[in-house]
Amino acid sequence: MPFRDVVGHGPLLQLIAQAVSRDTLPPSLGFVGPDGVGKQLAATALAQVLNCLSLVEIRPFVVDACGECDSCKKIVRGSFSDLLLVETIENKPITIDQIRQVVQQVAYRPFEGRRRVVVINDADRMNTEAQSSLLKTLEEPPDSSQFVLVTSRPDLLLLTVRSRIQQLNFVHLSADEVFQVVRELGVETADAQLLAAAGGSAGRAVALASGELVVARDAAVRLMEQVAIARDGRARLVAAQEFVGAKKKGQDLRQELIQRLRVMPSLLRDVAVLWTGSTSQALVNVDLVDNLAPLSAVYGGSRGVKAFDSVGRALDALERHVNPKVVADWLACRL
Numbered sequence: 001m002p003f004r005d006v007v008g009h010g011p012l013l014q015l016i017a018q019a020v021s022r023d024t025l026p027p028s029l030g031f032v033g034p035d036g037v038g039k040q041l042a043a044t045a046l047a048q049v050l051n052c053l054s055l056v057e058i059r060p061f062v063v064d065a066c067g068e069c070d071s072c073k074k075i076v077r078g079s080f081s082d083l084l085l086v087e088t089i090e091n092k093p094i095t096i097d098q099i100r101q102v103v104q105q106v107a108y109r110p111f112e113g114r115r116r117v118v119v120i121n122d123a124d125r126m127n128t129e130a131q132s133s134l135l136k137t138l139e140e141p142p143d144s145s146q147f148v149l150v151t152s153r154p155d156l157l158l159l160t161v162r163s164r165i166q167q168l169n170f171v172h173l174s175a176d177e178v179f180q181v182v183r184e185l186g187v188e189t190a191d192a193q194l195l196a197a198a199g200g201s202a203g204r205a206v207a208l209a210s211g212e213l214v215v216a217r218d219a220a221v222r223l224m225e226q227v228a229i230a231r232d233g234r235a236r237l238v239a240a241q242e243f244v245g246a247k248k249k250g251q252d253l254r255q256e257l258i259q260r261l262r263v264m265p266s267l268l269r270d271v272a273v274l275w276t277g278s279t280s281q282a283l284v285n286v287d288l289v290d291n292l293a294p295l296s297a298v299y300g301g302s303r304g305v306k307a308f309d310s311v312g313r314a315l316d317a318l319e320r321h322v323n324p325k326v327v328a329d330w331l332a333c334r335l
């Protein structure tokens, strides 16, 4: 999708378009900002404008992709040989092998386009070796190549990586912009409460509207509530059992549990925010404030920090295919 079709981030995208038209775009960029606000779409738009066969000028963009030519269409379909996409596979860290492959490819001239674009999604998921192996290329990228590191957690990138990329900051979308994206996707239930809970992330709004995220959040909050009042180990194990849920037909218990665990850091973060006495406006899960406020007394301090760590370790264990029930029991005893 061309720049003009990306919702939000107008001034930032106009700057990028301007730099493209003047050929002054830094060759190593970081698209940094919250999840679900359109960073990856912007990276696709950039790949298009760098390779479009029939560029257009459509206000307010001094240059934009046509969206119709062969290159534009291939880029959207993911079949453009000069757009290299690196991302996590099965949620595992991005490895040095994955990075070496693209580093080798950018040494050659583009096959069919003007500019070879390398997009590294969730760049913070590169392990240390992978990040180190990228340093030299980011420092002196081959001519006719463009790197875009997409991340919501730039603090997890090595300082040496961060110092080599020009960081462009994407911000939360306004409620109107989230509404626009959600409606364009044909989601019917874009009500005010959902938009508030989405906290400026269109991706999150869509997940909430689909109901999956709601179920995951409710299960996670319930686990925290039950563990907070548990008097003994047995009560914790009962809570764990409920957290995993009963296996329904065709349902992958492991994936379900991963989803439930993935929402916990944002809940723990909100609890920590409430603990510091900030207003509920700063919350991601603002619609759950009545549940989260009582939990801040329990998980606000060092216990919350330990809980963050435990949730991360539980996710690691699930990725290494430890039995979901064992993981849930372990977590309920650690929270």
Ligand SMILES: [Zn+2]
Residues within 6 Å of the ligand: 051, 052, 053, 054, 055, 065, 066, 067, 068, 069, 070, 071, 072, 073
């Ligand atoms: Zn085009």
